[in-house]
Amino acid sequence: MTALEQEKTAPPGIPAVDPAKIMNLMDRVMRDMSGAMTGILCAIGVRLGLFREMAMSGPVTSVELAARTGLDERYIREWLHGLTGAGYLEAHRPSGGFLLPPELAMVIAVEGSPFNLSAGYELMPALAGMTGEVCEAFATGAGVEQDRYPAEFYEAMERMSASWFDTMLVQQWIPSAGDVAARLQRGGRVADIGCGHGRAVITMALAFPESRFVGYDAYGPNVEAAREAAEDAGVAGRVKFARKDATKGLRGHYDLVTAFSVLHDAPSPVALLRAVRGVVAPDGVFLLLESAAADDPVDNTGPTASVLYATSLMYCLPTSLADGGPGLGTLGLPPARIREYCGEAGFRSIRALPSANPFNALYEIRP
Template sequence: MNNTMVSSEINVQKVEDFLGRVITDFGGALGVSLAFIGDQLGLYKAMAYAGPLTSEEVADRTGTSERYVREWLINQAAGGYIEYDAKARKYMLPDEHAVALTEEESPYYVAGGFQIINGLIKAEDRIKSNFLKGGGMKWGEHHHDLFDGTERFFKPSYLGNLLNSWLPAINGMVNKLESGIAVADLGCGHGVSTILMAEAFPKSHFFGFDNHEPSIKKARTHGKEKKLKNVTFQVSGAADFNSQQFDFITFFDCLHDMGDPVGVLKHCKKMLRKDGVIMAVEPMAGRKTEENFNPVGRVYSAASVLCCTPNALATGGYALGTVAADEELEKVVKNGGFKHFKRVTETPFNRVFEIKE
């Protein structure tokens, strides 16, 4: 039987609408690649707060080829990233877009996401093989753009939320940090979260642990640049860190990446003092599958396929995934030996959980 439906049996308008959506995605995918190039070459920064510019002026400001810049600008205008004045034949980066694309200390900054995507798509062949064979791929096996992009992309969220809303949502924690306690930041990566807390609470000591040695080296460099005396970075997994007892343990967007989250939490229970608390920051996800059918869910489920689930399968075999529902996380927490599990606050992109006895 021929599975191809004759044109009279389908809704042509629905087909055309779908094709329009696909073409939009084609443009978006290519646009992300060009946006990353613009970020790396300083094209956005050259246009930021500069008013209308010609392609020649943008090229001159960045030391790039006008011939390439010319069509890069067309692409960016077609995608709505920049604006075009047809009468003056000049392009302009709106101030509101400049904040998001060029100001790395702004909570609106998103350019690191272009770098993450650029790094993830380089793993296509490996991930395709995983679909067929069921294997995994460790975090450290990805292209370095993933590591650098993750620091740049997540830092704005931490700057905007960690001290102002996430820590205050954990009952009594700010007072404890101000008085002086020991904190373990697991899966710390380049140490952005660890350093932010160490700067804010000089009486407490912060230990950043990560099993990716290149990331720990970068974190140590950041710590030295800040001249912090109350932060220590060590190469260690979340299931075997063992320097001392801790009052507070944090997971920033990483618990779902771990191949044995139950084992990790059991180890955390051993390492926590009697009244110790865990804060787990996880990507936003719906309580039901269909609640992830939105732009955020689309991004996070893709990241899960390309990065988070492969890492979990490669390091233990239990894959929560990036869009694990609260219920799934709670089961892991309870199996890890903790009774209290509560979502204490959230943002459009993250959920924050308090975990304790």
């Protein structure tokens, strides 16, 4: 096609276009739309326990799945066909049933699997429901307060991080940080900054019964949920949770201080790091988990970056701005900036540790 013919295919004011590229991009957009729609189907499957039920059996028909779950057969049938069309499920023609491959079950159905990403699907409806408020923030430059987000969002976030805490925290992360594990086995003091619902604190308390723990969070509902979880886990006698802005006065000295995916949300990251520096024992460790990010933002590409940037835009950025923070965003603390901020706060040693997770970067930081 000549340049003149290309120009004729474009609307007025649009530069000349390549029809072949248009077709390729249409295919890309359709695949992305398909992924988004498939995500909705998967969110339904996670919420209603359909994946979990399918993971416990071989091929299952819509009638059988309806009987097992107590849900409507016609809706289940449409859901099964939708995910079969998406390539998530396999049709088993001899039985007329549908199969969830066991490998995929490890990713979206099996609780306790270190590969489980199912909570990510539950984030989608909760964040999508905030689209209107985030669009308003585009116009005003203001933030969106934490309490504007639905409880389902925080529950999904807790479930997402639970897979890391349950399978990596005491098994890999703490043992990789020098002699910390041995000290906690003998009995040490631990503080967790931005504790959320307390999953990390409780996981550590169960693993190190001789140690004492405190979790700090500035969001009241998180603290209440954490206290209830500690009671349920039977560790309330060794674990305390406090509603507090950690930049405004931590007390005591701790063998281990942790901050899991909270520093980029802090109103003042350097002030928070200084507060942590003031309470880490001279021979103690600050264990910092942040999103894995490139020093140059344009190098953050691919599916993981897309998920993290979308989460940042819909939650981390607006809530940080609402708190008067710098709005770093989920990917706003790459290695160079972490080292810069830690140096300003007075830390002398920063060592990257293996996180065994493509979403995260883990650091051992010492006074």
